[in-house]
Amino acid sequence: MLRGSLAIWQRDMLILRRSIISELVAVVAYPLTIYLAFGIGMQSYIGLVDGAPYSMFIAPGLITMTAVSAAYNESVWSLWFHRRVQFTIESYRVTPISVSEIVIAKIFTGFTHGIIKGCAVGLVIFTITPFRFPLEHLLQYLLFLIPGSALFSCAGIISGTVMDKPETIGKVEAVLVMPLIFMSGLFFPLSSYPPSVVSWVRALPTTALFEGARRVLVAGDMQSLAALQVSLSAIVAFVAAVCIFRYKMSE
Amino acid sequence: MATAAIVTRSLTKSYGELTALDSFDLEVEHGSIFGLLGPNGAGKTTLIRILTTLMRQSSGDASIEGLDILRSGREIRSMIGVVSQENSLDRYLTARENLELHARLHGMEKKLYKRRIDDLLELMGLAGRQKDFPDTFSGGMQRRLVIARALVHQPQVLFLDEPTTGLDPQSRRAVWEYVRSLAGSMTIFLTTHYLEEAEQLCDRIAIMDHGRLIAIGSTQELKDRLSGATVYEIEFAGQDADHYAALLGAMPCVIDLKQVENKIAITLECWECLSEIVTALNGVPVRRISLQERTLEDVFISLTGQKVRE
Ligand SMILES: Nc1ncnc2c1ncn2[C@@H]1O[C@H](COP(=O)(O)OP(=O)(O)OP(=O)(O)O)[C@@H](O)[C@H]1O
Ligand SMILES: [Mg+2]
Numbered sequence: 282m283l284r285g286s287l288a289i290w291q292r293d294m295l296i297l298r299r300s301i302i303s304e305l306v307a308v309v310a311y312p313l314t315i316y317l318a319f320g321i322g323m324q325s326y327i328g329l330v331d332g333a334p335y336s337m338f339i340a341p342g343l344i345t346m347t348a349v350s351a352a353y354n355e356s357v358w359s360l361w362f363h364r365r366v367q368f369t370i371e372s373y374r375v376t377p378i379s380v381s382e383i384v385i386a387k388i389f390t391g392f393t394h395g396i397i398k399g400c401a402v403g404l405v406i407f408t409i410t411p412f413r414f415p416l417e418h419l420l421q422y423l424l425f426l427i428p429g430s431a432l433f434s435c436a437g438i439i440s441g442t443v444m445d446k447p448e449t450i451g452k453v454e455a456v457l458v459m460p461l462i463f464m465s466g467l468f469f470p471l472s473s474y475p476p477s478v479v480s481w482v483r484a485l486p487t488t489a490l491f492e493g494a495r496r497v498l499v500a501g502d503m504q505s506l507a508a509l510q511v512s513l514s515a516i517v518a519f520v521a522a523v524c525i526f527r528y529k530m531s532e
Numbered sequence: 533m534a535t536a537a538i539v540t541r542s543l544t545k546s547y548g549e550l551t552a553l554d555s556f557d558l559e560v561e562h563g564s565i566f567g568l569l570g571p572n573g574a575g576k577t578t579l580i581r582i583l584t585t586l587m588r589q590s591s592g593d594a595s596i597e598g599l600d601i602l603r604s605g606r607e608i609r610s611m612i613g614v615v616s617q618e619n620s621l622d623r624y625l626t627a628r629e630n631l632e633l634h635a636r637l638h639g640m641e642k643k644l645y646k647r648r649i650d651d652l653l654e655l656m657g658l659a660g661r662q663k664d665f666p667d668t669f670s671g672g673m674q675r676r677l678v679i680a681r682a683l684v685h686q687p688q689v690l691f692l693d694e695p696t697t698g699l700d701p702q703s704r705r706a707v708w709e710y711v712r713s714l715a716g717s718m719t720i721f722l723t724t725h726y727l728e729e730a731e732q733l734c735d736r737i738a739i740m741d742h743g744r745l746i747a748i749g750s751t752q753e754l755k756d757r758l759s760g761a762t763v764y765e766i767e768f769a770g771q772d773a774d775h776y777a778a779l780l781g782a783m784p785c786v787i788d789l790k791q792v793e794n795k796i797a798i799t800l801e802c803w804e805c806l807s808e809i810v811t812a813l814n815g816v817p818v819r820r821i822s823l824q825e826r827t828l829e830d831v832f833i834s835l836t837g838q839k840v841r842e
Contacts, residue, residue, distance in 0.1 A: 284636075284639055285637055288633060288636035288637050289633075289637075292622075292625065292629075292633050295625075295629070296624045296625075299624075367620065367621075367622065367623065368616065368618050368619075368620035369620060369622050371586065371616060371620055372614075372616070372620040372621075372622075372634070372681075373637060374585075374586055375584050375585070375586065375609055375612070375614040375616075376609055376610075376634065376637035376638055377606045377607070377609045377610035377637075377638060377639070378637055379606070531588065
């Protein structure tokens with residue numbers, strides 16, 4: 282049943298392999314700049330946050346941010362490009378595979394981009410800092426990184442399916458996606474929010490993702506409920522992405 | 533008798549208020565080359581999109597090789613090849629990889645598709661460029677690659693939506709040759725704006741406009757359908773053409789008369805009237821009298837009331 286998905290995913294991976302060096306340089310540059318500027322440059326002014334040096338405090342968030350925005354961007358732009366510019370989706374649709382196979386392939390591609398790019402940034406950060414996270418924390422961190430990347434890949438697929446214009450895609454990213462990531466406690470602890478706001482912020486799956494990821498990586502404090510929330514959100518987003526794409530294609 | 537390769541019954545598609553396809557009835561015989569002609573916006577692409585399962589009709593039915601398009605989408609897609617109006621090539625894959633991906637989507641074994649792709653690249657004259665990316669190709673080469681892609685899985689029915697639009701005359705002829713070489717081995721359904729293309733390639737031609745089928749038949753049948761009247765062009769020497777036009781215009785057997793400088797085109801009721809004309813023109817300095825052949829374009833204009841836009 283997933284033969285078509287596999288063929289399309291392998292096509293996407295071939296393209297990624299061909300440009301892997303430039304992709305990685307581009308994707309590492311941004312979080313690394315932030316890391317050097319804030320984590321190292323501002324560290325002595327900020328001191329300890331939640332008991333950790335600031336450079337350590339923001340490291341998990343930067344890795345997670347890289348992964349989820351890479352997943353989102355790949356999915357949204359790839360789907361838009363193949364649907365509206367290159368019409369490749371149409372060329373897939375006249376072969377004996379189902380529409381679901383196409384969208385599943387695209388979700389996996391975005392997810393793979395997220396994981397690979399997140400890991401690349403993680404490796405760079407670990408290389409330039411003295412912090413060594415225990416293997417156990419790293420493995421538990423995957424319980425956030427994997428569903429988080431899946432969630433954002435699905436969100437990207439939904440955006441790329443419903444939005445026909447590139448400028449709309451850019452606006453949604455600026456107005457919705459980036460604020461969601463930054464608001465979820467990437468650079469500051471949630472305790473900085475006024476108490477009336479904090480319960481709202483906590484309800485967001487992005488908060489569960491970024492908070493949970495940091496806690497488990499920095500302190501080994503595994504927030505199972507948060508991980509569950511991210512996973513459930515990813516499943517809901519997956520079902521929604523498949524349905525929305527199928528609906529759009531049947532129009 | 534086996535059912536026709538393509539059958540549509542009262543096929544209708546509306547986009548909101550607009551009826552792009554209006555109770556369309558069509559049958560396309562196995563192994564034939566069928567041409568669908570129509571001006572811009574006639575509904576040609578809409579029909580192809582419905583038949584290739586990319587879009588659902590609003591009402592009516594259609595079948596390909598006896599299979600209903602709504603119920604048997606997957607089976608139908610496994611036996612059709614589609615060349616869409618836009619090229620839809622993957623510019624990040626080489627020519628060969630484009631074909632390979634398509635073969636894999638059709639579930640072909642590697643052993644099988646490797647040879648098939650070699651053959652097709654050779655046939656389409658692209659073997660030397662198979663490792664290049666399609667955006668380095670000329671328009672004609674890209675079109676040939678799309679056709680090759682549609683043929684990888686050896687379809688039984690091939691749909692070509694304006695296969696030669698935008699190509700120069702040489703490339704167009706090259707595509708015609710490829711299409712003609714396929715004739716008989718599969719059913720071919722093509723749309724075009726070019727009357728010459730339909731005339732050269734197709735066994736049967738349908739003309740449509742505003743979503744409706746307005747005529748169907750072989751080129752000859754369609755030409756014969758024009759009124760029995762015949763048109764002659766008479767060219768005069770000297771400057772007195774106006775005078776002769778008045779003279780001819782007054783004759784009862786002349787149905788219609790058009791004058792351009794010293795040339796007059798007259799439409800006669802029947803060819804037998806020609807001798808009357810010749811008698812009337814006795815002594816007049818006639819340089820030439822010629823019979824105007826009916827072209828498919830005349831048929832087209834008389835049916836759709838407009839020239840074909842290219
Ligand atoms: N997705 C759509 N939504 C609304 N109207 C559409 C849509 N697609 C096509 N139409 C309309 O349906 C009519 C038929 O369009 P279609 O593309 O089938 O024509 P065509 O014969 O292929 O024209 P062309 O020769 O320009 O390719 C046109 O009036 C067009 O504007
Ligand atoms: Mg069209």
